[in-house]
Amino acid sequence: MRLKLQKIEKQVGAEQFLYPMSIDLQPNTVNVLLGATLAGKTTLMRLMAGLEPPTGGEIFVDDQDVTGLTVRNRDVAMVYQQFINYPSMTVFDNIASPLRLRREKNIAAQVNALAAKLHIDPFLKRLPAELSGGQQQRVALARALAKRAPLILLDEPLVNLDYKLREELRDELTQIFANGESTVVYATTEPSEALLLGGYTAVLEAGRLLQYGATPEVFHQPASLSVARAFSDPPINLIAARVSADGHQIAFGQGLILNLTAALQPSQTVTIGMRANALRVQARPGDLSLSGLVELAEISGSDTFLHVKTQLGNVVAQLTGVHYFDIASTITLYMSSEHAYLFDSTGILTVAPRGTAISFKAGV
Template identity: 65%
Template sequence: MQLSLEAVSKKVGPQTWLYDMSLAPRSANVTVLLGATQAGKTSLMRIMAGLDVPSSGRVLVDGQDVVGVPVRERNVAMVYQQFINYPSMKVRDNIGSPMKLRGDKNVAQRVQALAEKLHIEMFLDRYPTELSGGQQQRVALARALAKGAPLMLLDEPLVNLDYKLREELREELGALFASGDSTVIYATTEPGEALLLGGYTAVMDAGELLQYGPTAEVFHYPKSLRVARAFSDPPMNLMAATRQAAGAQLADGSVLALNLPATASTALTVGMRASAVRVHGLDGDIALGGRVELAEISGSDTFVHVATSVGNVVAQLTGVHYFDLGAQIQVFVNPVHLYVFDAQGLLLLAPVRAGGH
């Protein structure tokens, strides 16, 4: 199934919830809608599903405009943060109901396989009300996958799960999506989730579609500061700079040797991802001296917040490291890992990836 949105917008009273946007998700692929709360992700998905009608524009399915066609007449599977299950059915019947409606064979075996992938096989003979919220959400996910609809809409489906299970299911879902034929639209606020799922990503902010393309491409080449802010966790480190003949000069007077385009504006913003910042220098690095304001351990990484003369910098270090608060340290970054944006916030320079792209 090919879904296309053409110049779709949504207004509610005097408020604009979605500005004109066009989007054609790749069929049999995952398209991630990435953005903060109130970016417009749910509003867009409701229009895709037929739950809402756009204020302007067209929604095309295989070339046919389906605006106004009710959701019950569309073959769509949906999972939202607020899980919905049939309370009078046991878990195995909840999952198997779409298959039975289609008259599928081997329903019991397929239900068992889906339940195992979502780690709920031990709950198949329970009722949804006997399960925790996270377990019920996985039942709703399994039923949506069992439906095998050509369009699957998932609105932050893992948000109610604990950290460890969320990490496991991200990988499982990525494999399940890749093995199916459905066009999957997956909304999330988490950049890491978008990267794990791969496919394509549409970055949204305040009702606007900022950039759409292959996930790795959008992550490595954000076309604007707004995209870079939305697609960075932790947020990209940003420093004000001015254009110089040799590159970009930071607020402390240090000059970064960068080969900037001739059309670059005078006022610049230099960005570096936290993962590119180190506490031990290498040849060619620039050094920024500062004071440790916070060191936090998250999973297998340590995030060190350093107040420097050019602004606050966060370094993401692999492993567990300890720093004394207030300690004077230096952080290092190689200029090849820097991003540069012009005065309008548009990308001028990005790190060159392996392979020359």
């Protein structure tokens, strides 16, 4: 199913929830809506579902204008962050309800298979009220998947689950969606979740669409500083710099120079971006070194997030493995030109790591 939004917007009173945006979602694959809280993800999904009308613009499904159709007249399944189940039905009957409406055969087998994938098969005879919040969320998710609608809308469906289960279910959902039977729209605040789900990603901020495209492309080539910030966790390291008078060098910090093979506008202010996982504590040939003081070494799972105060400001390095550092100790970080982003004075991407024309050298 192809879902196309054309200059869609939403305003309530004087408050603008969504500014005019156009998206032609990639059909029969996963489309991620990535953005912080209040970015407009839920509002956009409600318009897609027909739960409320847009203030302006049009919505097309397979080239048919459905802007005025309510949710009852659209074949859509939706799971909210706040789960909704039929309280008087058992878990089995909740999941089976869309199958029975379609008069499907082998309903028990289908329910059992979905319940097993979502780890709720031991609870099929229970009522939703007898389950934990995370278990009830999985019931709602299973019922939505059982509906096999051409459009499936998932509004942060795993946010109420513990970390381990969230990882397992994310893998399961990726496999389920790989069959290409439905167009899936999945809202999340987590960049890592967007990367794991793959497909296509739309980055939203304060009701505006910043960028839409294949997820790896949006991640590796963010169109602007705003996209780079939204699609980096931990936050991307940003360093203010200025282009030289001849346009072929960028100076930042004391004695630190970037050489450019292609000239930029002379004397303009620019921003260098470096993701946390691009900073290292081991040197490689051609690296630029940056010294500083350790402020915090935060261990999370199998990674260590090292916070360092440098002459360029505070930076964060994401190191693979568990490492221990003394607070206030001196440390040297290393970075390579292969991982540098360059944004112009308006915040637009000028150079991305892939195909970059930037090379680092130590200045005088």
